[in-house]
Amino acid sequence: xxxxxxxxxxxxxxxxxxxxxxxxxxxxxxxxxxxxxxxxxxxxxxxxxxxxxxxxxxxxxxxxxxxxxxxxxxxxxxxxxxxxxxxxxxxxxxxxxxxxxxxxxxxxxxxxxxxxxxxxxxxxxxxxxxxxxxxxxxxxxxxxxxxxxxxxxxxxxxxxxxxxxxxxxxxxxxxxxxxxxxxxxxxxxxxxxxxxxxxxxxxxxxxxxxxxxxxxxxxxxxxxxxxxxxxxxxxxxxxxxxxxxxxxxxxxxxxxxxxxxxxxxxxxxxxxxxxxxxxxxxxxxxxxxxxxxxxxxxxxxxxxxxxxxxxxxxxxxxxxxxxxxxxxxxxxxxxxxxxxxxxxxxxxxxxxxxxxxxxxxxxxxxxxxxxxxxxxxxxxxxxxxxxxxxxxxxxxxxxxxxxxxxxxxxxxxxxxxxxxxxxxxxxxxxxxxxxxxxxxxxxxxxxxxxxxxxxxxxxxxxxxxxxxxxxxxxxxxxxxxxxxxxxxxxxxxxxxxxxxxxxxxxxxxxxxxxxxxxxxxxxxxxxxxxxxxxxxxxxxxxxxxxxxxxxxxxxxxxxxxxxxxxxxxxxxxxxxxxxxxxxxxxxxxxxxxxxxxxxxxxxxxxxxxxxxxxxxxxxxx
Numbered sequence: 001x002x003x004x005x006x007x008x009x010x011x012x013x014x015x016x017x018x019x020x021x022x023x024x025x026x027x028x029x030x031x032x033x034x035x036x037x038x039x040x041x042x043x044x045x046x047x048x049x050x051x052x053x054x055x056x057x058x059x060x061x062x063x064x065x066x067x068x069x070x071x072x073x074x075x076x077x078x079x080x081x082x083x084x085x086x087x088x089x090x091x092x093x094x095x096x097x098x099x100x101x102x103x104x105x106x107x108x109x110x111x112x113x114x115x116x117x118x119x120x121x122x123x124x125x126x127x128x129x130x131x132x133x134x135x136x137x138x139x140x141x142x143x144x145x146x147x148x149x150x151x152x153x154x155x156x157x158x159x160x161x162x163x164x165x166x167x168x169x170x171x172x173x174x175x176x177x178x179x180x181x182x183x184x185x186x187x188x189x190x191x192x193x194x195x196x197x198x199x200x201x202x203x204x205x206x207x208x209x210x211x212x213x214x215x216x217x218x219x220x221x222x223x224x225x226x227x228x229x230x231x232x233x234x235x236x237x238x239x240x241x242x243x244x245x246x247x248x249x250x251x252x253x254x255x256x257x258x259x260x261x262x263x264x265x266x267x268x269x270x271x272x273x274x275x276x277x278x279x280x281x282x283x284x285x286x287x288x289x290x291x292x293x294x295x296x297x298x299x300x301x302x303x304x305x306x307x308x309x310x311x312x313x314x315x316x317x318x319x320x321x322x323x324x325x326x327x328x329x330x331x332x333x334x335x336x337x338x339x340x341x342x343x344x345x346x347x348x349x350x351x352x353x354x355x356x357x358x359x360x361x362x363x364x365x366x367x368x369x370x371x372x373x374x375x376x377x378x379x380x381x382x383x384x385x386x387x388x389x390x391x392x393x394x395x396x397x398x399x400x401x402x403x404x405x406x407x408x409x410x411x412x413x414x415x416x417x418x419x420x421x422x423x424x425x426x427x428x429x430x431x432x433x434x435x436x437x438x439x440x441x442x443x444x445x446x447x448x449x450x451x452x453x454x455x456x457x458x459x460x461x462x463x464x465x466x467x468x469x470x471x472x473x474x475x476x477x478x479x480x481x482x483x484x485x486x487x488x489x490x491x492x493x494x495x496x497x498x499x500x501x502x503x504x505x506x507x508x509x510x511x512x513x514x515x516x517x518x519x520x521x522x523x524x525x526x527x528x529x530x531x532x533x534x535x536x537x538x539x540x541x542x543x544x545x546x547x548x549x550x551x552x553x554x555x556x557x558x559x560x561x562x563x564x565x566x567x568x569x570x571x572x573x574x575x576x577x578x579x580x581x582x583x584x585x586x587x588x589x590x591x592x593x594x595x596x597x598x599x600x601x602x603x604x605x606x607x608x609x610x611x612x613x614x615x616x617x618x619x620x621x
Contacts, residue, residue: 007359016352017047033581064125074354075138079165091258138164145357146321147174149379161322162192203277218534220292221513230293245305325349332497348437382547386434397583425596440571442551448568455530466575474531480565
């Protein structure tokens with residue numbers, strides 16, 4: 001039988017499971033999609049079961065825990081415990097509160113993690129023999145998840161996040177001889193924790209709100225003295241940023257190492273003249289300027305680290321992972337700098353992706369498995385690696401709810417959906433295998449017409465129920481990318497920022513930066529206003545026909561109808577909930593929002609008339 005390796009990340013946030021077969025990625029899913037608790041930290045029992053079910057289908061027979069060559073955990077808990085104990089000691093007596101909060105968890109759970117993992121696995125496949133259990137360091141998991149699936153035979157590998165065991169960033173070199181760690185930055189000095197500190201201070205939730213901070217930054221005034229002053233304060237009082245990208249954080253102003261918050265609020269307020277922003281309040285201009293300042297510093301640090309990685313390795317290509325690799329603005333600027341011939345970023349760059357990286361590290365390092373490249377392509381299968389559902393399964397799931405639908409063949413389905421989009425309708429699009437990572441890539445997506453000036457407001461306030469300032473991303477036919485964007489680079493995983501072409505823009509009024517946030521937000525900046533952010537940027541997804549033929553087919557039909565090969569794509573969920581996974585999740589989200597239509601497989605649901613009687617079926621015309 002083939003060699004199957006299961007990778008697991010758990011017990012912090014974004015737990016996940018990933019399965020590889022003879023080095024090929026066959027399944028990956030985050031546990032939150034099953035439990036419906038966002039950023040689920042618990043052991044990913046449901047994701048593991050789904051992975052084993054997938055393997056059983058591939059092997060056409062029973063498949064359990066005992067059939068795995070190894071189970072690999074994504075970090076080394078005892079090494080992390082060493083870091084925590086040394087940190088508490090170094091900051092004593094200041095670290096007492098954090099120690100008292102963390103110690104019971106470690107004593108009860110994490111010191112006995114091997115025992116807990118075996119118990120969880122035994123509950124999934126009772127009476128199965130214990131599998132080989134391996135542990136890999138956190139940043140090695142990130143590096144393996146970035147390099148081994150990449151399309152590059154040789155590359156520099158840069159990982160940046162909050163903290164693993166000790167490392168907060170690493171530079172590695174990947175090649176025919178394997179993956180070698182060259183340099184590491186250690187806790188408490190961390191670019192990821194610096195960004196999270198400002199995430200907290202600007203009123204968002206750490207470990208989940210960093211992308212909101214990135215989205216808020218363009219509302220800052222890049223030419224203002226305040227942004228210049230904030231940036232100078234960060235670089236002189238908080239951060240000592242070196243030319244190689246390494247940095248030292250002045251711990252006098254931070255509380256994450258010894259306390260229960262990210263910052264010393266009193267000292268931050270004295271520095272910036274601002275108290276912490278109250279969550280759920282509309283961001284005022286000074287907080288927008290602060291977001292822009294820390295975004296600029298982050299970009300500078302990432303570019304310096306990347307330059308040093310190139311200097312150390314001499315590589316033409318760069319791979320990236322870790323939570324900071326989800327900062328698509330920094331990624332876009334790095335690619336545009338042409339420092340490297342190309343860069344590749346793991347779609348699940350955060351902790352969930354550690355599960356995949358751990359499995360790949362075991363395959364290629366522990367088992368010495370051969371790395372097989374596909375010329376010009378990565379090994380991620382478009383990141384469509386989760387569960388999928390047939391039309392029959394979709395019907396069975398929603399029939400008891402009295403749902404009404406019409407079933408159409410592909411061509412007619414695409415034509416009908418494209419026509420609804422052109423009419424200004426908002427569509428829930430549920431197709432094929434669920435995406436791996438935090439981005440919806442056209443299989444669990446909410447879609448709209450990017451040309452509609454009111455679409456961003458409608459999606460934010462009536463569908464997603466989230467902050468109005470949040471931007472939306474475009475899905476564009478890969479062959480049409482240069483029609484809309486300056487660089488037009490390939491971006492299948494929505495991890496890069498491009499800029500709207502000059503000939504599609506509308507000039508900003510002279511007083512734009514002095515206007516209130518709401519006036520800035522709803523100014524029409526281009527002929528695709530729903531996906532054009534304040535600085536004419538867009539987080540693009542280029543849709544390739546081979547990677548996702550159904551999604552490509554829909555956008556192609558929309559282009560045939562309207563002349564525009566681009567639509568709005570946002571994740572199929574509402575604020576505070578994970579992306580939908582099952583047909584039932586999708587139907588409930590559809591019915592609980594002001595979405596107009598749901599297209600699930602070849603079934604189309606429209607909100608017209610009364611619901612069908614329970615158990616019945618009625619075609620809606």
